Amino acid sequence: MEFKAFLHHEYPGIQIACAIAPPFRPLSQAEDDAYTQEILNSGARILFVGIGCPKQEWWMYNHRDRLPLVMLGVGAAFDFHSGRVKQSPAVLQRLGLEWLFRLIMEPKRLWKRYAKHNPRFVALFARQLFNEKVLGRKEAAQ
Structure with a gap:
């Protein structure tokens, strides 16, 4: 089960403003700009970033001035809760x-x-x- 489906199952009525699964490789500047704009356009106020340590921390740091919202690094939590990775x-x-x-x-x-x-x-x-x-x-x- 993907994480979005898990959330909707566990928390009926949850509002997910944006869900992006970027590729594992480094993003091009154009890709990064497009994802950043998608996040901005979504109206999200809290962003959970689960792309692994230390990559997510660097990503959040590099986007702190571009994304005026709360960002939380959650590591592998998405994978654990969706059942994709065994705890x-x-x-x-x-x-x-x-x-x-x-x-x-x-x-x-x-x-x-x-x-x-x-x-x-x-x-x-x-x-x-x-x-x-x-x-x-x-x-x-x-």
């Missing part, structure tokens, strides 16, 4: 391990992203935790 089991979600499930499902696409960013996250988290524990003990002793 991890609830237990993995509760444990914060959905990323591991996604890596197993799409290793070619995700391994470089996770190999770069996950160790940085763990290192920064460990540093923050260490600083809080060390600083917390010092403050309690004083």
Whole structure:
């Protein structure tokens, strides 16, 4: 089921002002201008952008002056809710391990992203935790 059909099924009466599924490749300037104008002409006031990280963040940033509306990056939410992409089991979600499930499902696409960013996250988290524990003990002793 496509996401629009899912929304109409789950939320009867919902008003979807505009729905665009751009190609995966980079857009030409003419395509980008046409999509931007279509969004403007739709009268939408909130735009959910689900073209993946970090592409959606860059797209929203580059269009912030051209689209006077609220833009929210929703990542793969459209794919999850439409059933196109399987979500991890609830237990993995509760444990914060959905990323591991996604890596197993799409290793070619995700391994470089996770190999770069996950160790940085763990290192920064460990540093923050260490600083809080060390600083917390010092403050309690004083």
